[in-house]
Amino acid sequence: MTGQPVPPVTDGSGASTRTPAETGPARKPGQAGQAGRDRQDQRDRQDRRDRRDRRDGRHGRKARPTVGAEFDPRHNNLNFLRLALAIVVTIDHGWTLGGFGHLAAARDPGFVALESFFVISGYLITASWLRTGSLGRFLWHRVVRIVPAFWVCLVFIAAVVAPIAWLHNGGTLRGYVHAHPHGPFEFVARGLTLHPLFFDIAGTPRGVPWPPAGSSAPMSWDTPLWSVSWECGCYLLVAALGVLGIVQRRRVLVAAGAFVAWGLMAAATLAPAATGPVLHNPTVFEALRMLPLFLYGSVLYLYRDRIPVSTAAAALCLVTVLAGGFTMKNAGMVAGPPLAYLCIWLGLRLPFQRVGRRHDLSYGIYVFAFPLQQLLAVYGVHRHGLVAYYASFLALTPLAGAASWFLVERRALALKNWTPRWLERRAARRATRPAMIPVQGQPVQGQPSAASSAPTGT
Numbered sequence: 001m002t003g004q005p006v007p008p009v010t011d012g013s014g015a016s017t018r019t020p021a022e023t024g025p026a027r028k029p030g031q032a033g034q035a036g037r038d039r040q041d042q043r044d045r046q047d048r049r050d051r052r053d054r055r056d057g058r059h060g061r062k063a064r065p066t067v068g069a070e071f072d073p074r075h076n077n078l079n080f081l082r083l084a085l086a087i088v089v090t091i092d093h094g095w096t097l098g099g100f101g102h103l104a105a106a107r108d109p110g111f112v113a114l115e116s117f118f119v120i121s122g123y124l125i126t127a128s129w130l131r132t133g134s135l136g137r138f139l140w141h142r143v144v145r146i147v148p149a150f151w152v153c154l155v156f157i158a159a160v161v162a163p164i165a166w167l168h169n170g171g172t173l174r175g176y177v178h179a180h181p182h183g184p185f186e187f188v189a190r191g192l193t194l195h196p197l198f199f200d201i202a203g204t205p206r207g208v209p210w211p212p213a214g215s216s217a218p219m220s221w222d223t224p225l226w227s228v229s230w231e232c233g234c235y236l237l238v239a240a241l242g243v244l245g246i247v248q249r250r251r252v253l254v255a256a257g258a259f260v261a262w263g264l265m266a267a268a269t270l271a272p273a274a275t276g277p278v279l280h281n282p283t284v285f286e287a288l289r290m291l292p293l294f295l296y297g298s299v300l301y302l303y304r305d306r307i308p309v310s311t312a313a314a315a316l317c318l319v320t321v322l323a324g325g326f327t328m329k330n331a332g333m334v335a336g337p338p339l340a341y342l343c344i345w346l347g348l349r350l351p352f353q354r355v356g357r358r359h360d361l362s363y364g365i366y367v368f369a370f371p372l373q374q375l376l377a378v379y380g381v382h383r384h385g386l387v388a389y390y391a392s393f394l395a396l397t398p399l400a401g402a403a404s405w406f407l408v409e410r411r412a413l414a415l416k417n418w419t420p421r422w423l424e425r426r427a428a429r430r431a432t433r434p435a436m437i438p439v440q441g442q443p444v445q446g447q448p449s450a451a452s453s454a455p456t457g458t
Contacts, residue, residue: 122297
């Protein structure tokens with residue numbers, strides 16, 4: 001039938017075997033781009049059909065669906081989940097930063113949301129390593145995703161938020177620039193490594209409900225930044241395991257590592273006297289809280305072909321997470337694995353695949369909300385009541401998240417596939433280097449001959 005597109009014929013390597021006469025006249029650039037998008041849509045539809053066929057079984061029998069068969073990298077709810085989790089963290093922080101008391105739950109919902117962030121990151125970052133297969137490209141992807149918005153946030157706090165608070169408290173900006181210790185330049189410089197050593201600037205924020213008077217907690221403009229450094233540490237762990245080939249070929253070792261980390265955390269929590277001072281070092285204990293969660297996500301991805309998607313199991317996990325959250329302060333050792341499964345199940349089953357697919361505001365909301373909430377507290381907005389305070393920061397925070405995405409993050413992500421020119425030239429030289437064709441009876445250069453490689457004495 002004329003007028004119908006003919007699918008390309010390939011030789012198995014992806015290259016077309018049609019002659020110019022068969023393929024027709026060359027397309028214009030716009031037509032070629034549209035054709036490429038059409039082929040990508042066709043491949044996406046075929047991938048979804050293949051996953052559905054694997055789920056339903058080849059012979060008409062209903063096969064047990066697995067995470068691997070159900071998960072579509074392009075159509076899932078993980079971006080929606082991350083956005084929802086960022087909002088939960090913001091709402092939870094607002095309750096504390098506004099001085100409205102403490103929640104009745106044994107664990108803050110914001111911390112449960114942070115744990116869920118680490119689970120989702122473990123799942124996606126492990127997939128990223130296996131997809132890129134290159135240490136340099138993997139690290140570059142992580143850099144362009146995390147670092148630019150982090151640095152811009154530091155500058156925003158030091159150049160905008162803290163000066164406004166300083167002006168409000170003292171009526172002048174005199175002395176702010178050269179304040180010591182913890183001046184604005186030192187704040188930015190110390191944070192460039194993604195591991196800030198302090199979170200206040202020149203004694204601000206002052207006169208805010210948090211930290212409360214008499215508390216040992218330090219003043220802070222952006223406490224959530226501490227978790228970014230831990231997440232980056234987990235990225236480096238995945239890179240190290242990938243370079244060693246463990247992620248690709250020894251996934252059981254990743255599962256064993258998650259189990260060991262969980263066991264150490266449980267021992268430090270349940271038997272503090274028996275575990276000694278090492279596990280109770282603040283840095284070590286924080287690592288034992290965060291690392292297992294990230295590894296749970298990694299294990300779920302590496303074993304995605306064996307882990308079933310079960311609504312009954314997800315319901316049981318939800319009950320466990322809720323019960324642990326209201327009854328146990330250190331519920332992570334019990335509720336961690338169920339929380340991990342529940343996150344991925346929600347990523348598969350919720351009907352919000354389009355939310356955040358093109359514009360991901362979650363990271364911007366997460367890092368910019370806290371300083372805005374503290375600035376509102378400096379100006380006493382919380383004294384007008386919970387509704388006024390929440391309405392104010394819930395109006396400002398999405399704007400900050402959108403500005404972070406459109407002005408910083410999206411522009412940085414456009415450089416994901418950027419390659420330095422010297423690397424491009426080196427790759428081009430390797431591609432054009434002539435291959436050495438061995439002559440019969442002569443060894444290839446660099447390889448021993450049959451006589452030289454034979455054992456001595458033969």
